[in-house]
Amino acid sequence: MSGELLRLITAQVLLHAAMTGMRLGAPLLALQQGYSAAAVGLLIALFALTQVFLALPAGRFADRRGLKRPLMLSVIAASSGAALAAILPSFPVLCLAALLTGGATGAAVIALQRHVGRAAANPTQLKQVFSWLAIAPAVANFVGPFCAGLLIDHAGRSPADLPGFRIAFAVLALLPLAGWFFARGTHELPSIVRAEGESKPRAWDLLRQAMFRRLLFVNWLQSSSWDVHAFLLPILGHERGLGASVIGSILGAFAIAAALIRIVLPLVAARASERSVIATSSVITALMFSVYPLLSSALAMGICSVVLGFALGAVQPMVMSMLHQITPHERHGEALGLRLMAINASSVAMPMLFGSIGALIGIGGVFWLASGVVALGTRAVWGLKA
Structure with missing residues (x-):
């Protein structure tokens, strides 16, 4: 570094x-x-x-x-x-x-x-x-x-x-x-000047690119999985009779695992493609979500949380790498803005949606529903090309 x-x-x-x-x-x-x-x-x-x-x-x-x-x-x-x-x-x-x-x-x-x-x-x-x-x-x-x-x-x-x-x-x-x-001492990179007479770019132009839309969808899927875990785990833990400190420790283990995998990723970046890392993460996430409702002990839920942290923590760097490869250099900032806007809008809306669905089918049902959605979404990952 x-x-x-x-x-x-x-x-x-x-x-x-x-x-x-x-x-x-x-x-x-x-x-x-x-x-x-x-x-x-x-x-x-x-x-x-x-x-x-x-x-x-x-x-x-x-x-x-x-x-x-x-x-x-x-x-x-x-x-x-x-x-x-x-x-x-x-x-x-x-x-x-x-x-x-x-x-x-x-x-x-x-x-x-x-x-x-x-x-x-x-x-x-x-x-x-x-x-x-x-x-x-x-x-x-x-x-x-x-x-x-x-x-x-x-x-x-x-x-x-x-x-x-x-x-x-x-x-x-x-x-x-x-x-x-x-x-403040960072070396500023040369600015990219649009050709004279070139029309002002619009966000819709980026969204019309099939690969960009696919990448946004994959990123949304992984981000929503993060929100599913953060929102539903405390409820599931409460149903299993776990204390607040135990639930907090399980969530903390997830965060530590997500950080640790990002330390390891630079060392294996040359050996793994973005698509393979995201696809592996999707498969593991779907599997962990399907198992979670079947667990009752804090230790088992903690292990599941750590594995999920490793899987989801690896995705963002790969998404960012692909985004910079598939969008024009002069519009990287706009593409990053669209991605952040979509993720934050999802983070505001998803907990309300999860809560409503959970009231109908139960917390375990929401985990299994999320598992199925992530599994189906894995098909979109294989269509990604940098």
Whole structure:
């Protein structure tokens, strides 16, 4: 891994950690202030909402401006959101902070993914750099909540008092600025200029490409599988009489496995094609989903969770590699924006759909339904060509 890539990964970790820390702290403060569970649910949804609507414009902006301008604006937005929450920790300001930090994270991810994809010299390097870059969210999902929780409990005069929250938000506001310190020296790649008289590109043009649509569908299938597991496992564990800490440990094992496989992927990138990795992941995912409802012990569910983490964790780097190979260089940012928009929209809608279906056929039935859908979708994977 090059020094420049390491600095960009560090920058993404710090910026992303500001959002994940706010995603922990803001709902806790809202609950402490007496707001209802519905209001807190809305607050949490706002972290993803801006990414749905801003992803495509952010991708187009990255295509025009490269890496540093979008990243700098993302740093300003994320730091401002957390700082506002520290200065005026009221519910409306917490909602604004959620919009700013969530949107900033999405825009920064698109700009970073576009940059490292363009910097890669060949398909093997594409798989390697996206495997390394995919580690950043996993690290940030630990660093942000851990730091925020530690400060909220110990930085104030008493655990979880208002000064503790304010100090936590202030520290989170500094993380994106530290990220900019690491990323500011990155060498900007030459911009791609459209030919004079060429018509302005539209998102529909990308969606009309059969291979791009197929890749989006495959990515949606894998992302939905991630959501199925995160949403249904706590319910299944509760039905089996498992405690909250045990369920949390099973979910934690999934996250660790997903991060570990991304460390291993760069070492095997030259030996495995994107299509074979995604197809293998689909088969394993379908198998694990079919087995899950039959398990009753925490150990068996934990093993299943780890195997599923390995399978699903390997997919994103492969999808990103293929996306950069099948889309025009001057529209990588727009393609990344469309992908992020589709995934976030799915993450908002899928839990409601899963809950409705689960009420009709039971949680085990939803797992088996998901298993069948993933198995059928494996056919689409074999049609992928970079």
